[in-house]
Amino acid sequence: MLDHDTDAGGNVVDTANFYGDGNSExxxxxxxxxxxxxxxxxxxxxxxxxxxxxxAAANHRKNLVPSLEESLRRLQTDYIDL
Numbered sequence: 505m506l507d508h509d510t511d512a513g514g515n516v517v518d519t520a521n522f523y524g525d526g527n528s529e530x531x532x533x534x535x536x537x538x539x540x541x542x543x544x545x546x547x548x549x550x551x552x553x554x555x556x557x558x559x560a561a562a563n564h565r566k567n568l569v570p571s572l573e574e575s576l577r578r579l580q581t582d583y584i585d586l
Contacts, residue, residue: 521551545585553570
């Protein structure tokens with residue numbers, strides 16, 4: 505699907521840390537190998553990482569930083585565009 509999209513001119517990939525319990529980011533990371541610099545990568549993070557921790561959800565630094573670090577690892581990249 506990604507090949508078909510990019511062949512048709514697509515250049516944005518959007519995922520989230522909670523899609524498939526992080527598996528979406530793992531799959532996207534594998535698919536981006538060798539073409540990361542040609543695509544705009546977006547990932548969402550607002551949904552909770554840990555339901556027992558009130559700081560593990562929402563749009564604040566205490567959630568943003570760990571969510572971003574986990575996403576970068578799963579996506580096998582050192583930056584996210586959006």
